[in-house]
Amino acid sequence: MNRLEPPVNSRQSDLFQQLNNRYFDFARQLPPPLRRLGTLRSTFLGSACNEVFEGVQELNPVLAGTPWLFWETFSSLEDGPYLQIAEAGTMYVLASIVLDHLVDGQAETQEQMALFHQALYLHGISNYRSVFESSSNFWMQFERLAADHLAGLAKELETQLDPQSLSLEDLTTMAHGKVSPIVTTIAALTEASGQPEKLDPIETSLKHIAVASQLLDDIGDWRHDIEVRHITYYLTRLIATNPCGSGILPSVEEAQLKLDTEWTDVKYLEMVMDLLDDSIDAVQEIECPAWIEYVGGYHSLTNEHLTSAIACHLVHTLRSLIETDKLNIYGH
Amino acid sequence: MMKTEFPQEAWDKLHQLLHAARVDEELQRILQTEPPAVVRDVLKERFDITADGLTDLISEFENIADRNSLQWWSPIH
Numbered sequence: 439m440n441r442l443e444p445p446v447n448s449r450q451s452d453l454f455q456q457l458n459n460r461y462f463d464f465a466r467q468l469p470p471p472l473r474r475l476g477t478l479r480s481t482f483l484g485s486a487c488n489e490v491f492e493g494v495q496e497l498n499p500v501l502a503g504t505p506w507l508f509w510e511t512f513s514s515l516e517d518g519p520y521l522q523i524a525e526a527g528t529m530y531v532l533a534s535i536v537l538d539h540l541v542d543g544q545a546e547t548q549e550q551m552a553l554f555h556q557a558l559y560l561h562g563i564s565n566y567r568s569v570f571e572s573s574s575n576f577w578m579q580f581e582r583l584a585a586d587h588l589a590g591l592a593k594e595l596e597t598q599l600d601p602q603s604l605s606l607e608d609l610t611t612m613a614h615g616k617v618s619p620i621v622t623t624i625a626a627l628t629e630a631s632g633q634p635e636k637l638d639p640i641e642t643s644l645k646h647i648a649v650a651s652q653l654l655d656d657i658g659d660w661r662h663d664i665e666v667r668h669i670t671y672y673l674t675r676l677i678a679t680n681p682c683g684s685g686i687l688p689s690v691e692e693a694q695l696k697l698d699t700e701w702t703d704v705k706y707l708e709m710v711m712d713l714l715d716d717s718i719d720a721v722q723e724i725e726c727p728a729w730i731e732y733v734g735g736y737h738s739l740t741n742e743h744l745t746s747a748i749a750c751h752l753v754h755t756l757r758s759l760i761e762t763d764k765l766n767i768y769g770h
Numbered sequence: 771m772m773k774t775e776f777p778q779e780a781w782d783k784l785h786q787l788l789h790a791a792r793v794d795e796e797l798q799r800i801l802q803t804e805p806p807a808v809v810r811d812v813l814k815e816r817f818d819i820t821a822d823g824l825t826d827l828i829s830e831f832e833n834i835a836d837r838n839s840l841q842w843w844s845p846i847h
Contacts, residue, residue, distance in 0.1 A: 636812075637806075685837060698804075699802060700802060701798060701802060706797075744792070745788065745792075745834060746834060746835050746836075747835075748788060748791050748792050749831040749832075749834035749835040750831075750835040751791070751801070752787065752788070752791060752831045753802070753828050753831045753832055753835060755802075755809065756824050756827060756828045757799050757828060757832070758806060759806050759809060759810055759813075759821070759824060760824055760825070760828075762806040
């Protein structure tokens with residue numbers, strides 16, 4: 439599910455192959471150190487090794503494959519503008535991934551990554567300019583979404599400095615900011631296809647899944663986040679109500695105790711389920727079966743994780759009953 | 771998948787408890803905060819689960835918990 443499934447018809451397939459070719463054409467013409475970054479999986483996927491990046495199909499479909507996830511909605515566009523927007527969107531979104539790694543300190547080669555970001559960003563903008571005149575309404579949406587993106591990244595920096603104040607509203611701002619470059623691709627497709635009314639529902643759908651995505655990430659990574667001292671909203675929910683000391687971050691054991699006592703994971707997985715429902719509801723009036731299937735797939739997986747989490751808590755509770763019985767036997 | 775050595779009746783109880791623990795907030799509260807004696811009574815009264823069946827039940831819940839030790843994924847990251 440984290441890889442883009444091969445497009446199902448030949449036009450889809452041809453266009454996707456051309457997008458891939460265009461990415462590698464772009465990467466090949468970069469100066470050597472940046473060219474290397476463009477061919478490494480670790481640049482986008484965070485794997486700490488020198489594996490070769492095989493193409494945009496390796497990325498989560500929402501990142502580079504957004505036009506294909508909404509194929510029925512936008513396939514009326516001719517190949518030229520469709521591909522030009524897909525390329526612009528991919529480059530702009532990839533630039534945002536690199537920027538994200540830079541901002542959160544994950545990038546290993548900061549200087550090169552900064553230059554690579556610049557190259558991706560400029561290439562993305564250049565492609566958007568080739569499709570939209572400066573007077574196009576697209577640029578108004580572009581500026582709005584770019585401001586959201588910046589606000590989300592800035593909020594993330596702010597919350598790392600003051601973790602105690604991290605609220606659900608902050609999480610939402612950060613998630614909406616991170617998804618903004620993807621929404622920008624949709625803004626371009628709706629504008630170019632003469633369907634501006636479809637931007638709002640698709641944007642709403644993407645924003646819901648963005649918050650769900652961030653929560654899922656944080657629920658799955660909480661132990662690692664404690665180890666690397668990365669504050670997330672979910673982690674702040676695992677801090678005891680009356681923390682000892684400065685109350686900044688719990689130990690893994692303290693957080694586990696809180697989680698076992700309050701079933702925090704269950705509560706937030708339920709929230710994720712609701713957000714994914716909302717994401718699907720938002721696009722009910724739009725023909726986008728691939729997108730609905732995509733979100734629905736994550737809904738099913740979240741449901742399985744929720745069942746698993748409850749089973750885990752029941753094991754804990756039932757074991758404590760057996761332990762109590764043993765103590766009573768010894769006591770007698 | 772149901773294991774043959776786990777009786778259907780016990781399997782039904784397991785799923786009833788699993789479902790109720792998900793949708794019934796009061797049951798959640800009891801499981802999370804009430805002392806063992808209260809939890810034991812609730813399990814007996816609502817699900818006919820007694821001390822004798824706890825070990826098998828735990829084993830099955832462990833299977834369910836492990837079944838989903840899938841890699842964590844998120845729709846966008």
